[in-house]
Amino acid sequence: MTTTWPQGLPRTLDYPTGSIADLLAGSAHAFGDRTALIDGDDRLSYAELYERALRIAQGLREQGIAPGDAVAVHLPNSIWFTAAYYGILLAGAAVVPVNPAQPPLALRRQLDDSDTVAVFTHPAVARALSEAVIGSRAVRLVCVTPTTAAAPGPAGNPAAVAFPVTTVAFDALMKAEPAPATGVGGDAVAHLAFTGGTTGVPKAVRVLHRNLITNVLQVACWRSAAVPSADERGRILLRHVPAARNPHHIPLAAATGISVAPLFHGMGMVSQSVFVAAGITVKVFGRFDAARYLDTIEEMGVHAISGSPALCHALLSVPGARERDLSSVRVVSSGSAPINPAVVTELSGIFPNAVVSDGYGLTEATMGVAISPLDSAIPRPAGSTGLVLFDTEVEIRQPDRTTPVPPGERGEVWVRGPQVTAGYHGHPELTAEQYMGGWLRTGDLGTLDERGWLSLVGRAKDMLIYKGYNVYPGPLENILREHPAVAQASVVGRPHMEHGEIPVAFVVLRTEADVSASDEDLIAYVAERVAPYQRVRDVVIVEELPLSATGKILKTELRRRAADS
Numbered sequence: 001m002t003t004t005w006p007q008g009l010p011r012t013l014d015y016p017t018g019s020i021a022d023l024l025a026g027s028a029h030a031f032g033d034r035t036a037l038i039d040g041d042d043r044l045s046y047a048e049l050y051e052r053a054l055r056i057a058q059g060l061r062e063q064g065i066a067p068g069d070a071v072a073v074h075l076p077n078s079i080w081f082t083a084a085y086y087g088i089l090l091a092g093a094a095v096v097p098v099n100p101a102q103p104p105l106a107l108r109r110q111l112d113d114s115d116t117v118a119v120f121t122h123p124a125v126a127r128a129l130s131e132a133v134i135g136s137r138a139v140r141l142v143c144v145t146p147t148t149a150a151a152p153g154p155a156g157n158p159a160a161v162a163f164p165v166t167t168v169a170f171d172a173l174m175k176a177e178p179a180p181a182t183g184v185g186g187d188a189v190a191h192l193a194f195t196g197g198t199t200g201v202p203k204a205v206r207v208l209h210r211n212l213i214t215n216v217l218q219v220a221c222w223r224s225a226a227v228p229s230a231d232e233r234g235r236i237l238l239r240h241v242p243a244a245r246n247p248h249h250i251p252l253a254a255a256t257g258i259s260v261a262p263l264f265h266g267m268g269m270v271s272q273s274v275f276v277a278a279g280i281t282v283k284v285f286g287r288f289d290a291a292r293y294l295d296t297i298e299e300m301g302v303h304a305i306s307g308s309p310a311l312c313h314a315l316l317s318v319p320g321a322r323e324r325d326l327s328s329v330r331v332v333s334s335g336s337a338p339i340n341p342a343v344v345t346e347l348s349g350i351f352p353n354a355v356v357s358d359g360y361g362l363t364e365a366t367m368g369v370a371i372s373p374l375d376s377a378i379p380r381p382a383g384s385t386g387l388v389l390f391d392t393e394v395e396i397r398q399p400d401r402t403t404p405v406p407p408g409e410r411g412e413v414w415v416r417g418p419q420v421t422a423g424y425h426g427h428p429e430l431t432a433e434q435y436m437g438g439w440l441r442t443g444d445l446g447t448l449d450e451r452g453w454l455s456l457v458g459r460a461k462d463m464l465i466y467k468g469y470n471v472y473p474g475p476l477e478n479i480l481r482e483h484p485a486v487a488q489a490s491v492v493g494r495p496h497m498e499h500g501e502i503p504v505a506f507v508v509l510r511t512e513a514d515v516s517a518s519d520e521d522l523i524a525y526v527a528e529r530v531a532p533y534q535r536v537r538d539v540v541i542v543e544e545l546p547l548s549a550t551g552k553i554l555k556t557e558l559r560r561r562a563a564d565s
Contacts, residue, residue, distance in 0.1 A: 004387060004451045006373045008244030009225060013390045015217060015418070016230035019209045020190065020273055021090050021181035023216065024050050026235035031253045031279035039079035039284040040149020046279065049083060051178055056087025059173030063141055063166070065118055067092030067182050070138075070192055072111060072119040073264065074098050074129055077286050078151035080170060081263045082272055084120045084143075087173070092182030093118075094189040096204070097264035100124075104131035112137050114192040114204045114425060120145060120170070123153045126161040134164055145170040150286035186210030192425050193266055195363050204425040205363045215366035215419035216270060218389045220277035222371055223304075223331070225249040238277055248330045248355045248374040253279035255303035258296060260285040260311065261551075267335050270367035271306065280304070290314040297326055306333035308551025312343055313488055317511075321350045328353075331374055335359045340481040341382045360385040360456060364440055366419040369394070370454045383478060384453040385446075392417035396448050401441065407450040410457060410472070413442045445472065462555055464493030464501040469533040471503055476536060479529050485509050485517035488545055490553045491536065494562040502537040504562045508544060540565065 005011065016022070027036075028050035036046045044052065065071060071088045073095060075081045088095045096114045098107060100122065107128060111119070118141035121129045126144060133139045142163045147153040184190075191207035213236075217228045225244035230236050238252055250257075257280045261268035275282050280303075283296055294315065296302065312334060315321060329351045335358075344356045355376045361368040372386035388394045395404050396411040405411040420440045423431030434441050445463060446456040457474040464471050473491035480489035488508040493501035507522060517525075519539035526536045540561070546554040 004373075004378060004453065006225075006244060006375050006378065006387075008241050009222075010227065010241075011390065013217060013221060013227060014229075015214055016228055016234075016236050017186075018230060018234055018236050019089070019184055019186075019213055020086070020216070021184075022230070022234050023213065023236045023273060024053065024086055024090075024276055025181075025233075026231070026237045027276045027279055029231075029235050030237055034253055034279055035281045036276070037079045037082060037282055037284055042079050042148055044079060044083070046276075049086070052083045052174055053086035053090050054178035054181065055174045055176050056083060057090035057181060058179045059168075059176035060087065060091045060093065060118070061179075061182075062176055063118070063168060063173075065091055065093055065141070067184065068188065069093045069118070070096050070114050070116045072096040072098050072114070072116045074100050074107070074119050074121040074125060075145060075263070076100050076122055076124065076151040077259065077263050077268075077284055078122070078145070078148045079284055080120075080145040080148065081151075082284075084145065084170075085263075085269070085272065089190060090181040092184050092188070094192055095269075096192045097269055098194065099262070099264050100128075102128075104128050107132040108136060110194055110202065110204070111139055114194075117141065118143070122151055123147060123161075124151065126163075130161045130163050140165050142167045143170055143173060148284075148286075150284045152286075184209055187422075189422075191269070193269070193363050203427055203430060206422040206425050207363075207366050208422050211366045211419050211421050212270070212273070214391075215368055216273040216277060218391070218419065219270075219368045219371065220274045222389060223250050223274065223333075223374065224252055224278050225374075226252065226278075236277075246375055247353075248376065250278050250280065250304050250331065256281045256283070256300050257304045257306070258283045258285055258293065258302055260288055260293065260307055261335075266361070266363045266367045267306075288314070290318045294318055294321060294324055294326065297329060298324060301328040303328060304331045304333065305329055306335065309334055309339045309343065310547055310551035310553075312339065312347060316343070316346050316350065317487070319512075324350070326351050330354055332356045333359060333371075335361065340478050342478070342482045358385045360444075360454060362442055362444075364421055364434065364442070365415055365417070366421060368419070369415050369417070381449065381453050381455065383474075384455045386454060387452050388454060389417070389419075392419070394448055394454055395439070396446060401436070408447055410445060410447050410470075413444045413446045413454070413456070415440045415442055459555075462492070464503060466493075466501055466503065466533055467499050471501075471534055473503070476503060476505065476526060476530070476534065479526050480505055480507060480522060480536075483517060483522060483525050485515050486522070487511075490545055490555065490558055492555055492558045492562050494538070494559075494565075503535070504538045504540065504565075505536045506540050506542055506545060506558050506561070508542060538562075538565075
């Protein structure tokens, strides 16, 4: 197979032995005075971030937190989320990121499933935690962080929430004298990261330290055209590969970005360390506001932005977006779900100097598996999600789980590489189903062409069967999105007594479109472009699609609506 590869980049990386603690130490040494995080009036340089994390780590030790303990981060996005995250890792404990918006019963289940012993929380969400820890098997410590611009306090001025366990103020932890980071081995658990739960009950994935540091370096080196190294003290640093660089690559210690993805999710959480590796100055966003997001890009001259396709749709819908000066942006990274080719074209209209870089990953592979190159001269097949990262293999297999399909044919995506995690915490039977012989069964359907481009067509469980034919939602969604009146589209199957399943499309129309479309118009539009068995049989026009906290469309909810209609 003749493979496309970015010019100048090696095919494999020499990964230093170490952990995220060594990466943060390297950036604090190399970029010490550079601003790492901005959250309203709160700012931390890289040296200050490292020093705060060391203090938090020591404060946790003094509270009885031991290496290997699970510590949850029940926080909205803020500067203190990142400080707490690194403090936990530097103490040798495992980070348990939990969605701060979930109700107490769901939260308690995750705390118990992960055997969490301590929790960082925030005043705005503390009450839910106070209910969740009642009767918890293991939680014995709660730490409440201050409010910030990105994560303001609750409305009004309610009395402080009482917890039925020991409570310590965040500021008190940071008064501890900084001590060296606790050394951990590569097989120690860094994250107990819950899967998104969009198709079932979330499960905690065991992300090991070697998985985490490897994947961070894979993504950071790809984004910055760099390779990793370690100095005499074991501090991990990146250095550019001059022959591989172009204006779209993120320059080391010379770029600004925006953190808007939920930090409790793998994409947001792991990206923190990708930012650290490159010495990026990051503006922390809490609640997303598309117009304010564009304001920030203009004000700060942001180099790199990232988010889900839902975020990209929101930016395109801002009135006057095309009249703004967004020329500073050189790379738009999209993840969490495949981005429609038509959206890529539209994004280039408001970000004239940027390359749109799609990516594919999943919690079970730490974060990243494939990313499209930042070299716009490399021709990218329409609909492709990118090239497989350094030291990573992808096979497309038949339903028998063992037989690879020929290049370009559809099948299930299997992944092997150093970022593939150690399975599910407390669920050996589920681990055995998904992790086989060093390979990860992703549950995604895709193709891998002869040049190495990976394309996704949907989840295996999203595929529907109409009259015995396999129908894939992804291509139908792309066709619908090409209609000038359509803003977003998602296709699911509706059970049918005679045909098995029929394709049903849920569509959001553009409010500013020059043309309109009815459900009959859209059914006909698709029918002109596909084989008869692939035709959409029903279109439901809605005001918005249901989304998870990370911007993924909740197809389980759409299937329920389709079955009920």
